[in-house]
Amino acid sequence: MSRASAASHIQPLEMPASAPLETASYILSFGSFYAFVGFAKWLLSQPGRAGDPGILTALARLIVEPPAKSVEEKRSERPSAKGRPSGDSFVMAALHVAFCAVGIVVSYVLWGYMQERIMTQPYATGELFRSSKFLVFANRALALLVAYAAREAQRAQGACVSHTAPLYQFSFSSVSNILSSVSQYEALRYISFPTQVLAKSCKMVPVMVMGYFVSRKTYPAAEYAIALLLTSGVFLFKTYEVNEAPVRDTELLGVCFISAYMVCDSFTSNYQSRVFKQYSVGSITMMVYTNLFSTAFTALGLCLTWELADVSRFVSENPAILPHIFLMAVCSAIGQLFIFHTIKTYGPLVFATIQTVRQLLSIFNSFVQFGHEVVPMELLGIGIVFLALGAQIGLRYRVSRRPEVRPAAAAKGGVRAAGDSGDAKDSEREDCADDDSDGSRTDAGGGASEAHQTLLRKGHQTNQQQQLL
Numbered sequence: 001m002s003r004a005s006a007a008s009h010i011q012p013l014e015m016p017a018s019a020p021l022e023t024a025s026y027i028l029s030f031g032s033f034y035a036f037v038g039f040a041k042w043l044l045s046q047p048g049r050a051g052d053p054g055i056l057t058a059l060a061r062l063i064v065e066p067p068a069k070s071v072e073e074k075r076s077e078r079p080s081a082k083g084r085p086s087g088d089s090f091v092m093a094a095l096h097v098a099f100c101a102v103g104i105v106v107s108y109v110l111w112g113y114m115q116e117r118i119m120t121q122p123y124a125t126g127e128l129f130r131s132s133k134f135l136v137f138a139n140r141a142l143a144l145l146v147a148y149a150a151r152e153a154q155r156a157q158g159a160c161v162s163h164t165a166p167l168y169q170f171s172f173s174s175v176s177n178i179l180s181s182v183s184q185y186e187a188l189r190y191i192s193f194p195t196q197v198l199a200k201s202c203k204m205v206p207v208m209v210m211g212y213f214v215s216r217k218t219y220p221a222a223e224y225a226i227a228l229l230l231t232s233g234v235f236l237f238k239t240y241e242v243n244e245a246p247v248r249d250t251e252l253l254g255v256c257f258i259s260a261y262m263v264c265d266s267f268t269s270n271y272q273s274r275v276f277k278q279y280s281v282g283s284i285t286m287m288v289y290t291n292l293f294s295t296a297f298t299a300l301g302l303c304l305t306w307e308l309a310d311v312s313r314f315v316s317e318n319p320a321i322l323p324h325i326f327l328m329a330v331c332s333a334i335g336q337l338f339i340f341h342t343i344k345t346y347g348p349l350v351f352a353t354i355q356t357v358r359q360l361l362s363i364f365n366s367f368v369q370f371g372h373e374v375v376p377m378e379l380l381g382i383g384i385v386f387l388a389l390g391a392q393i394g395l396r397y398r399v400s401r402r403p404e405v406r407p408a409a410a411a412k413g414g415v416r417a418a419g420d421s422g423d424a425k426d427s428e429r430e431d432c433a434d435d436d437s438d439g440s441r442t443d444a445g446g447g448a449s450e451a452h453q454t455l456l457r458k459g460h461q462t463n464q465q466q467q468l469l
Contacts, residue, residue, distance in 0.1 A: 022133075025301040030175055033297075037168045040064045066164045066279075100342040101354045105361060107335030112193065112362040113369060114328035119188040120370070123318035132185035134311045135325065136178055137298035142329040143336060144291035150337065151284045165279035167289065173268045173275070174293035180264035183257045190254025193366045197359055198237055198385050199258045202230045204392075206266040222395050229388035237381030283340065352396060356389045 040060035118129050155161050187196055205227045211217040272290075275281055302308040315322060342351045363382065367374055 021305050025133075025304045025307075026179075028304055029297045029301045033168075033171060037064060063167050066166055067162070097346060097350065100338055100346070100350075101357070103338035104335060104342065104351075104354050105358045107331045107338060108358050109362050109365055111328055111331035111335060112197070113365060114324050114331065115185070116188060116193040116366060116370060118321065118324050118328065119185055120193070123314075123321055125317050127314065127318070128189075129314060129318075129321060131302075131307055131311050131314075132182045133298050133301055133307060135185055135328070136181045137295060137302060138325050138329045139181070139332050140291045140294040140298065143333045144288065144295050146333040146337065147284055147287035147291055150340075151288055154282075154284060161282060161285055163279050163281040163285055165275060165281055169275055169279065170286070170289035171293045173272050173286075174290045174297065176264040176268045176271070177290060178294050178297055180261045180268065183261035183264065187254045187257035187261065191251055191258065192241065192372060193370070194363045194372060194382075195234075195238055195241060195254075196258060197363050197366075198234045198382065200262070201359060201385055201389060202227070202234055202262070205231060206262045207269060210263070210266040210270050222391075226388050226392050226395070229391070230385055233381045233384030233386075233388060235381075236384060237378050240375050240377035240381070287336070347400070352393045356386060356393065359389075360386055 040063050043057065043060050044064065118135065119132075120128070122128055151161055184196060184200070191199075204223070208217075208219055208223065208227060211219075272286060275286070276283075302311070339351065342354065360382075366372060
């Protein structure tokens with residue numbers, strides 16, 4: 001059955017009557033935690049609390065104080081060489097790249113297909129699945145297990161996984177990640193999946209804006225030109241698209257949701273970048289704690305609104321959705337591992353190329369599987385978007401080939417040289433998580449340790465993963 005014919009059997013959806021309750025659940029979930037953070041800081045500031053063995057004080061320390069390091073964690077970590085296998089033949093290296101590419105493409109094309117299937121197609125009872133919050137919970141819960149297993153594997157191999165961040169610092173990116181994920185799921189009720197994918201490819205625009213306001217970053221003129229080209233391509237596609245979303249004549253609401261997604265997601269990457277630099281957090285550790293908070297927040301929200309009961313009823317009446325949700329969560333978790341391995345081994349340029357191919361295949365898979373109508377001007381808009389993405393990859397390649405000059409005087413004073421091409425490097429890092437150069441400043445007293453530099457390099461990898469979550 002085509003997407004259009006299936007949609008004709010769906011009763012038009014309005015904004016759910018429980019929308020105020022949904023909003024209240026997020027306010028209670030997030031607000032109650034941050035109220036406790038404020039209380040914990042006040043509690044620990046009181047005289048005589050330093051040696052208090054009580055449970056409340058211990059919980060307050062766990063949340064707002066930096067973690068204590070064990071003897072093993074205080075040992076210096078030897079920076080490992082870049083993950084690319086040395087001495088491999090060209091054929092073996094090519095096969096390994098192909099394996100990474102297939103893993104990413106299959107995982108996320110299938111993830112996108114499941115996302116569109118769950119949110120836009122009716123099940124046996126003729127209903128649409130409405131709980132975006134439960135989808136986020138399922139994805140983050142499984143991702144938490146995978147990230148925790150990966151971190152324990154790193155620890156078993158002797159890697160240093162310690163950090164200096166108070167636990168609550170991970171909650172901010174968790175909140176923005178939850179809101180961005182819910183927004184992209186909800187957007188599919190009002191705009192098509194191809195529109196969503198193309199709009200997400202424009203996320204460099206809010207990332208650049210948020211980068212300026214959060215970190216006062218500036219970007220080269222070529223980045224602004226690419227952003228303009230991307231926006232123009234999406235606008236052209238949307239102008240000529242025939243909207244087949246489940247809810248008709250409400251595309252403005254879909255645009256609002258996808259805009260909220262991009263704003264929240266750009267805050268996530270910028271904030272995590274700051275945490276990486278400030279607290280020496282590794283990317284796997286960031287994944288563990290961000291997913292931990294996301295799982296807890298969404299679980300609490302599901303209970304506060306009794307939404308879990310509605311999900312249980314829907315699943316009992318439509319059991320076919322269970323393998324869809326499970327497969328979606330598995331693809332997301334496995335895809336994260338492929339992304340992590342690809343960036344660590346081959347760098348951001350290879351991943352950016354794979355990512356572009358993945359986006360293109362996701363769009364055409366949606367056209368084929370769900371019968372979206374397509375006209376020549378839409379194809380032109382898609383072509384402009386992917387031309388801009390290709391130009392972005394070329395710009396990153398040029399930046400990566402440019403020698404990075406670090407004069408001794410600049411390093412000694414802890415200031416980066418003006419000719420360092422820092423803006424371009426930072427721009428690439430923000431969007432690509434470049435693990436080749438961390439760009440951190442050296443200390444005046446003799447520079448940061450090699451272990452600290454290695455942790456910072458690894459930390460930037462998670463920013464790239466956020467592009468697909």
